[in-house]
Amino acid sequence: MKTTDFLSVRDVSGEEIREIFHLAADMKADRKKYAEALKGKALAMIFEKPSLRTRTTFDIGIQQLGGFSLYLSPAEIRLGQRESVHDVAKNLERMVEGIMIRTFSHQVVLDMAKYASIPVINGLTDYSHPCQAMADFFTVQEIYGDVRGRKLAYVGDGNNVAHSLMFAGARLGAHVTIACPSGFEPNATAFEQARMDAEETGAVIEVVNDPVEGVQGADAVYTDVWASMGQEAEADARKAAFRPFQVNAALMAHAKPGAVFMHCLPAHRGEEVTDEVIDAPYSVVFQEAENRLHVQKAIMYLLMK
Ligand code: CP
Ligand code: NVA
Numbered sequence: 024m025k026t027t028d029f030l031s032v033r034d035v036s037g038e039e040i041r042e043i044f045h046l047a048a049d050m051k052a053d054r055k056k057y058a059e060a061l062k063g064k065a066l067a068m069i070f071e072k073p074s075l076r077t078r079t080t081f082d083i084g085i086q087q088l089g090g091f092s093l094y095l096s097p098a099e100i101r102l103g104q105r106e107s108v109h110d111v112a113k114n115l116e117r118m119v120e121g122i123m124i125r126t127f128s129h130q131v132v133l134d135m136a137k138y139a140s141i142p143v144i145n146g147l148t149d150y151s152h153p154c155q156a157m158a159d160f161f162t163v164q165e166i167y168g169d170v171r172g173r174k175l176a177y178v179g180d181g182n183n184v185a186h187s188l189m190f191a192g193a194r195l196g197a198h199v200t201i202a203c204p205s206g207f208e209p210n211a212t213a214f215e216q217a218r219m220d221a222e223e224t225g226a227v228i229e230v231v232n233d234p235v236e237g238v239q240g241a242d243a244v245y246t247d248v249w250a251s252m253g254q255e256a257e258a259d260a261r262k263a264a265f266r267p268f269q270v271n272a273a274l275m276a277h278a279k280p281g282a283v284f285m286h287c288l289p290a291h292r293g294e295e296v297t298d299e300v301i302d303a304p305y306s307v308v309f310q311e312a313e314n315r316l317h318v319q320k321a322i323m324y325l326l327m328k
Contacts, residue, residue: 024325028136028143032153032190033216037224040194044161046321047314054087060324062089065119068146069111071097071126072252076288077146077154080315081123081323088320090327093119102131112138121327127253142326144319149183149253150210154322155287156187158314160195162307163243165314166283171224174198175285176241176278178234178268179295180261181209184247184287189217189228196224202237203230204264234268241278245285246270246295262294271297275305283307 024042026034035043050057066085068078082092102108112135115122121142124132129150136143145153163170175192177185181203189209192199199217201209208214208230217228231237238244249265250258275284284296284306292298301308 027326029153029322029326030132030136030143030145031151032156032187032194033220034153035194037194037196040157040160040191043157043318043321043325044164046324047161047317048165050320050324051314051317057088057320057324059089061085061120061327064088064090064121064327066090066092066121066123066323066327067095067115067119068092069095069100069102069122069124069126070146071100071102071124072147074125074146076312076315077123077125080319081144081146084316084320085323087316088324090120102126108134109138111135115139116141121323144322144326147183149251150213151187151190152183152287153187153190154315154319155184156191157322158318159188159245159285159287159311160191160197161318162285162311162314163197163283165310166307167242171196172198173242174200174227174240174279175243175245176200176202176238177245177247178202178237178270178274179246179265180207180249180251181230182247182251185209186213186217188245189213190220193217193220193224193226193228196226198227199229200227200237200241201230202234202268203232204268205232207264234274235277238274238278238282241282243283243285244270244275244278247287248289248291249295265295269295269297270300272299272303275300275303281305285311288312
């Protein structure tokens, strides 16, 4: 990989994403083969928001590669309050071989990467969630063999996950339709960047305000919570706007027959998705969650080896 950090899916080319997927598949098939791939290397994991999947998969992932991790909780670091991002970066680069960071402002991750001489991996910001989108398209590839020409319909908030899915689809030649209520569209710059990248691969990246129109012809229907971490105060107000965008069996019936259901998790059952959908045989949400492990191991290896 040319990039020395993994801050956005846009940091890597379509070809590099396919290489990451190839390595992730090999790591998934034969864990022991890579047991010493990052022997003795340490990953600092900075969390300013809660996590189940990201924490577990990075922690277990680095251990499966022979390294170890250090969990730094919001209470410990207090980025920008107790100590500046610059000074945290300058300390950590002398102590560990990589930094995974989950925070609010995307600028903090960009700054961390600018100041630290070691690889920095974006574990979610308010703007993007690249490791999630990588695991998701790896999952689509496992299911369909090739993601090219497949359509993923993302129904809900034009948020961090939506942005990264657009970037990944654009790079890989997969169509991504965002179906969201008016006023909850993805960031305009992110949308334009994805559209620009899509011109090179033939992917169709679009935004619609009608969930039924959005899922038509979809091979995968994807949703996420209506209020993301940090938006808890808006949760009730958002419910009214998002109610027509609930992914339920009636909406799934408008997708392609055999379409899968996807969700980054955690899910708010009964809100953005009903039990009948998330528990259906066509739901691949836990496959996605597991694939975070394999894809991130490949990313860590390529950056930290
Ligand atoms: N999907 C995801 O990133 O989950 P966590 O917030 O639990 O890490
Ligand atoms: N959009 C969600 C994703 C959680 C993995 C959030 O930011 O809370």
